[in-house]
Amino acid sequence: MLTSEHAICINPWVEHAKSASEDTPSLILSLVIEAPWLRTQLQLADGGTAQIFPQHAVVVTPDVRHHVDRIAAAITNHLVAQDEHCMHILEDLVTALGRDFADPTLTAGMTPSGRPVDFRIRKALDFIKHAPVANPTVAQVAAQVGLSRSRFFEQFRRCMGVSPQHYIDWVRMSHAVKLLGASDQPLADVAAELGFEEHSHFTRFFAQHMGVPPSEFRRHSVNLSTPKQ
Template sequence: MSEPLRIIHGAFGRVALLLLDRTMAVHAHRVCHVVFKIGGVDILFGVRELEHYLSDDNVLLVNAWEPHFYNHNRDAPSTVLLALYLEPQWLRKVDTRFSCSAHPKFFSQPILALGSKLAGLRADLLDLLTGRESTGSRVVEDLIVRTIIELACVGTRWKELLECQLMGSLAYDARIRQSLDEMKSRGGVALDFDEIASSVGLSRPHFFHLFRKQIGMTPATFGSMLRMEASIDSLAATDTAIHDIARHLGFDSPGNFTRFFLCQQGVTPSQYRRKVEFTTLTCS
């Protein structure tokens, strides 16, 4: 069974240390996602349709809204990962260039070799997460800022992003924009895709085809992303009972909610809640 070792939430998003020994289904995040391997065996981690080796010598970079997955070999030992999930609004305040951090091509490649500076930052992040004392927000944020700046310096093609003039927003078909707004407005609650397709004047097959072509994932994967974000927010920021969270998000039973969460995050909702903590404010 996979196990969260430590999870810290803050204005920056979240950072997690995870012992992983189970498959994670195809899922996505609306934030950019950085994954370091900390210990255990090297693994193959999928981004879109391709799998990439994640080892001690590289880092995995997943763009916002980019589908990714992990197929665990049942007989393989576990792996320890350090993962960052970085909020676009916070990154925008860090550096105006990061206003495009939600762009699907913010990172130009999924795997980046670790130079000495990135390896040192990884070690500092690990020290932060394995320390037992409460962690001040400024300490966490300063270290994440240094890490993302270094990653962007070598993993982002600024000229290409500026030339395409997208800067985090895409010229979607108006019907797809409308469907995105409708799905987001429901706050992760179970979605009826026939109803959504009809509301934007598309047949279900045409809606699925156009959505995947423009967004890069199926409506179901996007809906699961919204549902997962809502569940993480509820688990981390409230003391609402897990069965009440499950019911609010439209699951038939707490067991189905647990299976959904486990399939996408590799840990159960109760494990996640036990390990999550928030950065403490530090004095100026």
């Protein structure tokens, strides 16, 4: 059960949902974090962002609680979109989460399973990252790196901790979030740019992964990017 002393750590790219609370309304802060930034912040290997947290249910430490309260204060005082120092609050929170709850066996150059990332999987990751609009199938990515679909699926899941389709969807979602936050394009144009034939298909895809339709996400989103040096 979630309380002020308990939290749930969900690993990247894992689909999840929250049931409605019967007693009191819920207020959810959803952070869409870029994987390269997260890897750098937690000092993880390239591609090592799948199985960060070995335990899902955790007891909130005083330091994590402190940084959560700092973010809450920045939001309620409308500082997030105005003060570049708010980025440091997020950095401090993620660092605390990694220190207190991440798998301590994670090491640079290795996957969470302790195995090096296969060079063909690295090639597949690069191909997927640069083809969010094309929305390639698992079979197409497998052919791109010279593996059968079944062998590619097995290798990808072993190295990354998630299925290829989970990763493809995550990359597409990340691109959608960027488009929604960086422009005021009509949603139909965003859907078309992402390769969806119908606006309704994009809305269903986005809501399935984010829990809210793209129109609502845009209304309540704040783009907090790293300040320029």
